[in-house]
Amino acid sequence: xxxxxxxxxxxxxxxxxxxxxxxxxxxxxxxxxxxxxxxxxxxxxxxxxxxxxxxxxxxxxxxxxxxxxxxxxxxxxxxxxxxxxxxxxxxxxxxxxxxxxxxxxxxxxxxxxxxxxxxxxxxxxxxxxxxxxxxxxxxxxxxxxxxxxxxxxxxxxxxxxxxxxxxxxxxxxxxxxxxxxxxxxxxxxxxxxxxxxxxxxxxxx
Amino acid sequence: xxxxxxxxxxxxxxxxxxxxxxxxxxxxxxxxxxxxxxxxxxxxxxxxxxxxxxxxxxxxxxxxxxxxxxxxxxxxxxxxxxxxxxxxxxxxxxxxxxxxxxxxxxxxxxxxxxxxxxxxxxxxxxxxxxxxxxxxxxxxxxxxxxxxxxxxxxxxxxxxxxxxxxxxxxxxxxxxxxxxxxxxxxxxxxxxxxxxxxx
Numbered sequence: 041x042x043x044x045x046x047x048x049x050x051x052x053x054x055x056x057x058x059x060x061x062x063x064x065x066x067x068x069x070x071x072x073x074x075x076x077x078x079x080x081x082x083x084x085x086x087x088x089x090x091x092x093x094x095x096x097x098x099x100x101x102x103x104x105x106x107x108x109x110x111x112x113x114x115x116x117x118x119x120x121x122x123x124x125x126x127x128x129x130x131x132x133x134x135x136x137x138x139x140x141x142x143x144x145x146x147x148x149x150x151x152x153x154x155x156x157x158x159x160x161x162x163x164x165x166x167x168x169x170x171x172x173x174x175x176x177x178x179x180x181x182x183x184x185x186x187x188x189x190x191x192x193x194x195x196x197x198x199x200x201x202x203x204x205x206x207x208x209x210x211x212x213x214x215x216x217x218x219x220x221x222x223x224x225x226x227x228x229x230x231x232x233x234x235x236x237x238x239x240x241x242x243x244x245x
Numbered sequence: 246x247x248x249x250x251x252x253x254x255x256x257x258x259x260x261x262x263x264x265x266x267x268x269x270x271x272x273x274x275x276x277x278x279x280x281x282x283x284x285x286x287x288x289x290x291x292x293x294x295x296x297x298x299x300x301x302x303x304x305x306x307x308x309x310x311x312x313x314x315x316x317x318x319x320x321x322x323x324x325x326x327x328x329x330x331x332x333x334x335x336x337x338x339x340x341x342x343x344x345x346x347x348x349x350x351x352x353x354x355x356x357x358x359x360x361x362x363x364x365x366x367x368x369x370x371x372x373x374x375x376x377x378x379x380x381x382x383x384x385x386x387x388x389x390x391x392x393x394x395x396x397x398x399x400x401x402x403x404x405x406x407x408x409x410x411x412x413x414x415x416x417x418x419x420x421x422x423x424x425x426x427x428x429x430x431x432x433x434x435x436x437x438x439x440x441x442x443x444x
Contacts, residue, residue: 086387109380112377114353119281120346131354143358157318158323162334164312165312180431183433185395186398187430193388194408209378213381217385221386221389
């Protein structure tokens with residue numbers, strides 16, 4: 041079973057051929073990729089996950105499908121804002137050049153995804169009194185809600201299908217989804233239990 | 246000054262402490278980040294910034310939450326930026342951001358380094374397969390969580406459904422999608438006198 045999992049890993053990797061870049065070139069690629077996305081992180085940033093997947097798995101071949109899913113889970117499980125997943129993706133992008141480049145890339149990517157939205161947020165904080173009653177503000181706030189809603193559903197589906205799931209894995213995901221909506225249990229418990237089920241071989245990729 | 250109590254929602258500036266300096270901002274945000282390791286970041290942020298340190302009124306804090314949610318960027322991080330910027334402008338924002346992220350980001354980097362070293366070990370991969378299934382359930386719940394807000398707004402639901410289909414089935418990329426749909430949605434929701442009469 042695990043052999044199969046690793047085969048699929050290799051197969052996914054084989055489909056995607058990365059452009060060969062120098063280590064600094066890769067760092068520039070990482071920064072240049074995340075910088076503009078920063079301003080499109082609506083609804084707290086989770087809306088970017090499908091785009092992150094496209095970039096790191098399909099476009100630049102930084103990661104395999106399974107690695108992407110793993111990093112998403114890691115970012116969700118770790119304390120702090122889960123949007124820090126960008127640091128992990130960027131680490132994966134430069135991992136071939138060694139852990140040190142991985143770290144440099146992680147810092148570069150995280151800075152790139154945070155800096156533009158931070159600068160905009162500073163402007164917004166300082167001019168909020170003028171913005172508050174503007175019709176632009178009202179239209180922006182109301183209009184972006186439904187867009188965020190649509191994107192979040194697409195993101196959910198993307199993450200769900202990203203790791204090659206067996207029926208029991210799908211069942212686990214749906215059960216966790218229902219529990220997330222109906223209870224206030226910390227999701228860490230769900231991940232721990234599911235990790236255990238995976239460890240004994242009940243959930244496969 | 247009395248310790249945090251219910252009198253800790255000062256309605257006048259008199260009840261507030263002195264405006265924090267850069268160092269205070271860094272330490273304060275670090276405290277928020279550390280306190281919220283089990284979750285509930287915005288509640289902790291409110292407790293520390295409004296009730297314990299008395300940097301800002303509850304009203305200002307809630308305004309900050311609104312701005313943080315409205316503008317692009319992770320909400321908790323935007324909140325730190327708002328707090329920092331309110332007192333010390335851009336340097337304050339950057340220092341607050343650094344304070345908020347230092348420990349969690351270092352931890353995540355350590356996790357990442359370990360992950361990339363060991364994830365090919367079959368046993369590790371098996372456990373991760375389970376964890377990933379649970380995490381995917383969390384991702385799936387995000388849309389449902391805010392769905393209720395739009396139950397009585399058919400236009401919003403049609404718009405959201407269109408965006409879902411475009412992304413999930415036609416693989417439209419995020420930036421062009423937002424650039425096209427945001428102006429349309431903003432035009433529809435533009436505050437108009439006629440619309441108000443209809444309601």
